Amino acid sequence: MFFASDNWAGAHPDIVQSLVQHASGFAQAYGTSDLDRRVEARFAEIFERDCQVFFVGTGTAANALSLTAFNKAGGVTFCHREAHVIEDECGAPEFFLGGSRLHGVDGPAGKMTADTLQKAIARFPEGFVHSGRPMGVTVTQATEIGTLYSLAELDAISAVCRQHDLPLHMDGARFANALATLHVSPAEMTWKRGVDVVSFGGTKNGCWCAEAIIIFGDRFTGELPYIRKRGAQLFSKTRFIAAQFDAYLRDDLWLQTARHANAMARQLADILAQSPGGRLGWQPEANEVFAVLSPTVAERLQAAGAVFYPWKLPRTSDITLQEGEQLYRFVTSFATTSSDLDQVSRLLRN
Ligand SMILES: Cc1ncc(COP(=O)(O)O)c(C=O)c1O
Numbered sequence: 001m002f003f004a005s006d007n008w009a010g011a012h013p014d015i016v017q018s019l020v021q022h023a024s025g026f027a028q029a030y031g032t033s034d035l036d037r038r039v040e041a042r043f044a045e046i047f048e049r050d051c052q053v054f055f056v057g058t059g060t061a062a063n064a065l066s067l068t069a070f071n072k073a074g075g076v077t078f079c080h081r082e083a084h085v086i087e088d089e090c091g092a093p094e095f096f097l098g099g100s101r102l103h104g105v106d107g108p109a110g111k112m113t114a115d116t117l118q119k120a121i122a123r124f125p126e127g128f129v130h131s132g133r134p135m136g137v138t139v140t141q142a143t144e145i146g147t148l149y150s151l152a153e154l155d156a157i158s159a160v161c162r163q164h165d166l167p168l169h170m171d172g173a174r175f176a177n178a179l180a181t182l183h184v185s186p187a188e189m190t191w192k193r194g195v196d197v198v199s200f201g202g203t204k205n206g207c208w209c210a211e212a213i214i215i216f217g218d219r220f221t222g223e224l225p226y227i228r229k230r231g232a233q234l235f236s237k238t239r240f241i242a243a244q245f246d247a248y249l250r251d252d253l254w255l256q257t258a259r260h261a262n263a264m265a266r267q268l269a270d271i272l273a274q275s276p277g278g279r280l281g282w283q284p285e286a287n288e289v290f291a292v293l294s295p296t297v298a299e300r301l302q303a304a305g306a307v308f309y310p311w312k313l314p315r316t317s318d319i320t321l322q323e324g325e326q327l328y329r330f331v332t333s334f335a336t337t338s339s340d341l342d343q344v345s346r347l348l349r350n
């Protein structure tokens with residue numbers, strides 16, 4: 001019963017098989033192999049338009065290097081104040097930005113709103129060098145607390161970006177999970193909503209170590225090859241990242257694994273919500289469940305070997321914790337099974 005994170009799950013057998021298949025023989029290095037080209041073309045098919053694809057090894061690298069493409073002296077990039085880029089990447093974005101900053105923006109349910117973003121941008125008046133200047137916006141889809149931006153919410157955010165001529169990045173570490181819930185196409189959730197750059201995550205959804213920076217349009221592509229190399233993220237054998245995505249994106253494996261993870265989360269949420277001593281912090285919209293548990297319930301699950309962690313209350317949360325209660329995060333994945341959930345259910349029933 002491993003619910004600590006989808007980062008704990010292994011690699012899907014089809015991904016492993018693809019790595020084994022491509023392990024032998026020789027192939028051009030540093031992103032120039034036939035397989036690289038084939039997978040890049042597959043991304044263009046999926047997004048229904050030309051796009052630039054840059055494979056990297058971690059989601060943090062995808063985010064930090066994507067935001068570096070927007071860089072300006074004194075630049076400020078706006079993100080939700082509890083976004084991964086500002087709270088969980090140990091300053092990597094700011095490190096690669098060389099002094100440009102991230103500015104946290106309030107918003108309910110882990111999301112900025114057009115209004116809170118507008119108000120945050122207004123704190124950086126045109127030409128007032130002391131405060132720096134807006135240079136970009138980044139949203140997380142699915143968010144760090146398992147919620148989703150609707151297409152209308154993305155439209156509203158990107159309208160503010162366009163008003164201020166700011167590029168829009170999407171942290172898609174759990175891109176597939178969001179897509180599976182919204183039942184929309186990758187194009188509808190990204191460039192058709194005004195998103196310029198996507199960190200397209202595969203690692204948390206069945207890949208071993210596969211992330212890609214996807215750029216729409218030609219506004220930033222000249223920079224990325226140099227930003228990636230300087231960021232030590234140009235793998236000599238990029239074919240092994242390409243090989244993972246080759247299997248991941250074949251026959252919709254990526255959507256099947258995400259649908260499964262989301263379905264497991266939905267079922268787990270129902271089990272936790274119906275158990276005495278448990279209640280949901282909020283409804284899951286992807287593969288993360290946040291539940292308030294009494295000490296007894298938490299200890300019973302942990303004693304039986306369930307692995308999950310306490311989570312900080314979102315600043316905008318209206319949850320009230322009773323004595324001893326704690327909010328916990330449960331993350332499901334392609335590797336979560338119904339028997340895991342049956343075990344949780346049995347433990348909570350007794
Ligand atoms: C929302 C989000 N973005 C980015 C990342 C970064 O990914 P990585 O840990 O591979 O650097 C994570 C990590 O799980 C994440 O949860």
Ligand SMILES: C[C@@H](O)[C@H](N)C(=O)O
Pocket residue numbers: 004005006007084088
């Ligand atoms: C750092 C931690 O949040 C990691 N990104 C995860 O989702 O498990």
